[in-house]
Amino acid sequence: xxxxxxxxxxxxxxxxxxxxxxxxxxxxxxxxxxxxxxxxxxxxxxxxxxxxxxxxxxxxxxxxxxxxxx
Amino acid sequence: xxxxxxxxxxxxxxxxxxxxxxxxxxxxxxxxxxxxxxxxxxxxxxxxxxxxxxxxxxxxxxxxxxxxxxxxxxxxxxxxxxxxxxxxxxxxxxxxxxxxxxxxxxxxxxxxxxxxxxxxxxxxxxxxxxxxxxxxxxxxxxxxxxxxxxxxxxxxxxxxxxxxxxxxxxxxxxxxxxxxxxxxxxxxxxxxxxxxxxxxxxxxxxxxxxxxxxxxxxxxxxxxxxxxxxxxxxxxxxxxxxxxxxxxxxxxxxxxxxxxxxxxxxxxxxxxxxxxxxxxxxxxxxxxxxxxxxxxxxxxxxxxxxxxxxxxxxxxxxxxxxxxxxxxxxxxxxxxxxxxxxxxxxxxxxxxxxxxxxxxxxxxxxxxxxxxxxxxxxxxxxxxxxxxxxxxxxxxxxxxxxxxxxxxxxxxxxxxxxxxxxxxxxxxxxxxxxxxxxxxxxxxxxxxxxxxxxxxxxxxxxx
Numbered sequence: 001x002x003x004x005x006x007x008x009x010x011x012x013x014x015x016x017x018x019x020x021x022x023x024x025x026x027x028x029x030x031x032x033x034x035x036x037x038x039x040x041x042x043x044x045x046x047x048x049x050x051x052x053x054x055x056x057x058x059x060x061x062x063x064x065x066x067x068x069x070x
Numbered sequence: 071x072x073x074x075x076x077x078x079x080x081x082x083x084x085x086x087x088x089x090x091x092x093x094x095x096x097x098x099x100x101x102x103x104x105x106x107x108x109x110x111x112x113x114x115x116x117x118x119x120x121x122x123x124x125x126x127x128x129x130x131x132x133x134x135x136x137x138x139x140x141x142x143x144x145x146x147x148x149x150x151x152x153x154x155x156x157x158x159x160x161x162x163x164x165x166x167x168x169x170x171x172x173x174x175x176x177x178x179x180x181x182x183x184x185x186x187x188x189x190x191x192x193x194x195x196x197x198x199x200x201x202x203x204x205x206x207x208x209x210x211x212x213x214x215x216x217x218x219x220x221x222x223x224x225x226x227x228x229x230x231x232x233x234x235x236x237x238x239x240x241x242x243x244x245x246x247x248x249x250x251x252x253x254x255x256x257x258x259x260x261x262x263x264x265x266x267x268x269x270x271x272x273x274x275x276x277x278x279x280x281x282x283x284x285x286x287x288x289x290x291x292x293x294x295x296x297x298x299x300x301x302x303x304x305x306x307x308x309x310x311x312x313x314x315x316x317x318x319x320x321x322x323x324x325x326x327x328x329x330x331x332x333x334x335x336x337x338x339x340x341x342x343x344x345x346x347x348x349x350x351x352x353x354x355x356x357x358x359x360x361x362x363x364x365x366x367x368x369x370x371x372x373x374x375x376x377x378x379x380x381x382x383x384x385x386x387x388x389x390x391x392x393x394x395x396x397x398x399x400x401x402x403x404x405x406x407x408x409x410x411x412x413x414x415x416x417x418x419x420x421x422x423x424x425x426x427x428x429x430x431x432x433x434x435x436x437x438x439x440x441x442x443x444x445x446x447x448x449x450x451x452x453x454x455x456x457x458x459x460x461x462x463x464x465x466x467x468x469x470x471x472x473x474x475x476x477x478x479x480x481x482x483x484x485x486x487x488x489x490x491x492x493x494x495x496x497x498x499x500x501x502x503x504x505x506x507x508x509x510x511x512x513x514x515x516x517x518x519x520x521x522x523x524x525x526x527x528x529x530x531x532x533x
Contacts, residue, residue, distance in 0.1 A: 028288030029227035035304035044309030
């Protein structure tokens with residue numbers, strides 16, 4: 001019995017490369033990108049939100065300082 | 071250069087044959103790029119999306135003009151463009167650590183801008199980057215394609231091999247590892263890099279993922295067809311680019327604390343002597359008025375700058391990766407546009423490599439130039455490398471019209487050092503023989519003694 005997940009996996013098999021690149025991307029290099037995509041993608045999102053958060057607090061902090069100076 | 075065509079003086083460029091999107095050719099000495107019809111949609115998107123203008127304005131892509139000239143192959147031609155000329159084509163194995171690192175970061179920055187405009191880089195070859203007016207710039211206008219959501223980064227392997235692998239080896243193993251790029255024209259193989267890197271690099275996330283794990287993945291899935299439903303979303307692709315960028319940024323190398331570091335052999339002079347040498351070289355420049363200078367054995371570029379500060383494009387070659395690095399960092403700090411420091415061992419200069427030995431030119435093929443500087447160099451070539459004076463004169467004669475050369479006699483302490491560990495077989499190494507041999511190849515216009523030293527500077531012109 002094939003689980004729905006594997007079933008989907010099999011029925012939706014499509015080549016990774018939609019376009020036809022002249023460069024050989026290498027099977028191992030392609031698969032590695034897929035394997036690490038979630039990890040590096042999450043780190044990228046965390047980094048982006050952290051930057052936003054830092055900017056937000058910096059703004060509040062600088063506003064507070066401006067207020068004190070006024 | 072190869073493939074002379076029917077059209078007069080038209081040649082396709084030896085390195086331009088892999089990408090079916092187009093190719094580079096020269097006609098009457100002017101460089102052009104043909105864009106093939108298969109690339110039409112991508113080229114139009116590059117222009118219409120504003121990406122071309124954004125990259126050119128940021129100084130990251132070479133500018134071009136569309137021109138109306140007869141194509142070599144009208145059946146495949148969409149357009150012909152004339153790119154802004156780059157003064158000197160250099161190769162990654164001639165770059166210092168920071169030059170390769172800046173080229174890597176520029177490539178990633180271009181990829182980020184491309185994604186923001188709905189496009190992506192389809193190749194990331196280090197050879198597509200050149201130093202133009204002191205900055206790394208992409209010279210291959212056809213490196214972009216329309217981005218399709220879900221598609222991983224095709225040139226990921228190429229980026230790791232061309233940039234991350236040599237940089238990590240230079241930073242963690244030995245700076246001379248950059249020379250592997252001369253052997254491996256498509257970048258350093260990742261399995262070799264993984265084997266050569268110290269174990270501690272497995273603790274660095276970016277190197278673990280993009281080098282060690284990457285090498286294992288290549289080995290495991292070698293030559294297997296890739297089919298999967300999994301896709302790489304845009305933010306995941308941005309994550310891969312960001313991870314590569316962090317990995318490159320954290321790689322550091324500093325020339326201090328290395329075996330080199332004896333920068334300025336010239337410091338065999340008193341300050342008055344050094345000043346006098348500068349003035350003599352400057353007066354030679356007044357007389358030559360060269361359009362282009364190669365300073366061979368330039369060290370950190372003290373004398374190269376006498377030319378480059380006048381707006382003369384000057385290549386400052388040196389054998390020492392530390393000197394080239396310091397020279398580049400200095401030129402970058404001061405935003406100098408006319409000096410390009412490069413690594414070169416004159417006893418074994420860059421050869422012609424690649425397919426049919428025509429993809430990357432030898433050093434000599436990239437000459438000749440108007441003027442050659444050979445300051446405090448001759449003793450290294452004649453005494454340390456046993457090059458006879460006539461072979462040396464012939465070498466310089468092939469490289470340039472004018473020659474500014476310093477003769478360092480045996481009585482000089484630097485030559486004494488070189489002779490300390492070997493038998494002196496150099497019976498003709500003296501002023502008389504030097505002048506006699508060189509005058510067969512050059513007209514000696516001037517000979518000036520350098521104050522407070524035993525050395526002499528000559529201005530010669532090719533016969």
